[in-house]
Amino acid sequence: MQCAGCSGKTYPGTLRVKAMGFSCYTKKGQISCNGSPCQSQKTGQKAADYTRRTISKSIQRTQRNQRRSCGCRARAIIVKKKDELNLKGPLIGHFKLKVKKAVVTIINNAISQGLTQKQSCEIFGIIPRKFRRWLDPKPVRTRTAWNKILEHERNAIEDSAWEPELIGKPVSHIFVHGHDSGKFFASFSTVYRTLKAKNMVEPKKHWHRKTPYISAHSLLDEGFSLLCYDGSQFRTDSGIILWAIPVMILPQRYLLHIGHSLNGVSSGDLTQSVKEAYALIPEHLTTKVIAHSDRGSAMKASSTKRVIKELLGAPVHYGRPHTPDDQAWIEAFIKTLKYHRDAPQSFKLVDDILQWLKRIPDIYNNDPHSSLSYVTPLQALSGQKEVILNQRKQNLAEARMLRYTAWKANHSIMLPAASEVVTHSN
Structure with missing residues (x-):
């Protein structure tokens, strides 16, 4: 039985719908059998591709941002770890095994956080080839020396x-x-x-000082005066040796006395020179005087230490062991004694040496000394050093003001007058 308004004729579209099913179309814009419009297969595929492409781009952007943040974090960690290892600049040269392992660990952690090996090595300042060599070092081959004991x-x-x-x-x-x-x-x-x-050698016992060493500079800072002495030899043209024993007081650098002896410096010669020099010290300096010398054999003799302690009322202060030129005030004077501008080039007789030793105290004590701000040792000993230095300072200030006044006067003459400036402007 057929419906009203419908003939018994069969249409091709109906057969196609029956054969292919609903919602299956072969042409763009073809409508369904019930008359409702429907998208074609190609249009639906484009829409699906657009949705898929939009989602993938957003995911890629998120992943890219994550990698970027991880890379920045890894870079900061690499720089911080490098500073902790006290490594500066590119790694050039040899390093300890402990440092190598730490560098490998840091770079591996950076690689695990998203950086490449090349980027990590560039940030750390190491050549990638060196990093790979540190990462997988070659096994150390044990070698036996050919001359090893049997x-x-x-x-x-x-x-x-x-x-x-x-x-x-x-x-x-x-x-x-x-x-x-x-x-x-x-x-x-x-x-x-x-x-x-085999633990068959007894370890050497080292002697340690029980009390700390007090330097000579510390004694000078505390207000003490140091009596320094030493010996130096002079040789005549004929080969006779005469020893000079200068004695100086610090901090004034004043040369008190120069003793002498033939063929060597004995304890008696040294103490005799110190006694003669002590008699020339001003009375206001004798209350805080300490003898200072190096550790020569004559200086460390028991008789020398006993006599000087009785004379000064204080034990002898020695320099540090194995440093004869430590705090070398007296050694500096000995150089002046031998190479002074007025010193003879050679000595024919012993008497020539003695004459020079008598002349040098007056010359040295009246020469300006660089360590005394170019005040003579005699002026420093007599207490005139501060007065002279203050006067020099005042003289320099007055000369500076005179120069400034002269400069100001010359400068004002060279400038044009105010009336001339106004006239030219009009």
Whole structure:
């Protein structure tokens, strides 16, 4: 039975719908069998592609921002870690194994946070090839020296150390015993290392000072005066040696006396020179005087220390060990004594040396001294140093004001008058 208004004729579109199903169209803009418009397959595919492309771009942008923030964070961490290792600039040269491991760890952490190996190495300042070499170092091949001591020689050294006549003796005795007896032939350092490896060498005991060392500068800062002395030799043309023993007081740098002796400086010669110099010290300086010298044999003699302590009422202050030119005030004067502009080039007789030793105190004490701000030692000893320096300072200030006044007068003459400036402007 057919519907009203519908003929029994079969249309091609109806057959196509039955065969292909609903919502399946082959042409753009084709409508469905019920008359409602529908998109074509190609238009729907474009819409799906657009949606997919929009989502993928936003995800890519988010991932890019995340990588960028991670990269900035990794860069900051690399710079901070490099500063903690006290590494500056590019890594050039050799480094300790501990530093190499730390660098490898830092760069690996940066790579795990998104940076490439090349970027991490550029930020840290290391060549990528060097980083890869530190990351995977070559195994160290153990090498044996061709002249390494043999086992029977090592046993001979140990057996010799246990011999009754060598027990408790220095290592040098064992070394000599091996060469004399022919049991072993090794160097002293080899014998020492062999015995030390077996804990057969007694460790050397180092003496430590119980009280801290007080320098001579500290004594001067506390208001003490130092009596310095030393010996230096002069030689005549015929080869006779005469020793000069100068004695100086600090901080005035005043040369008190120069003693002398033939063929050497004994304790008696030294104490005699100190006594003669002490008699020339002004009375106001004798209350706080301390003797200062190096650690020469005559200076450290018990008789010298006893006499000077009785004379000054204080023990002798010595310089630091093994530093004879430490705080070398007296050594600087000895150089002046030998190479002064008025010093003779040579001495024919001993009497010529004695004549020069008598002349030099007056010359030296009246010469301006650089360490005294170019005041003579005699002026410093008499207490005129501060007065002279203040007067010089005042003279310089007055001269400066005179120069400024002269400059100001010349400058005002060179400038045009105010009336001339107004006339030219009109």
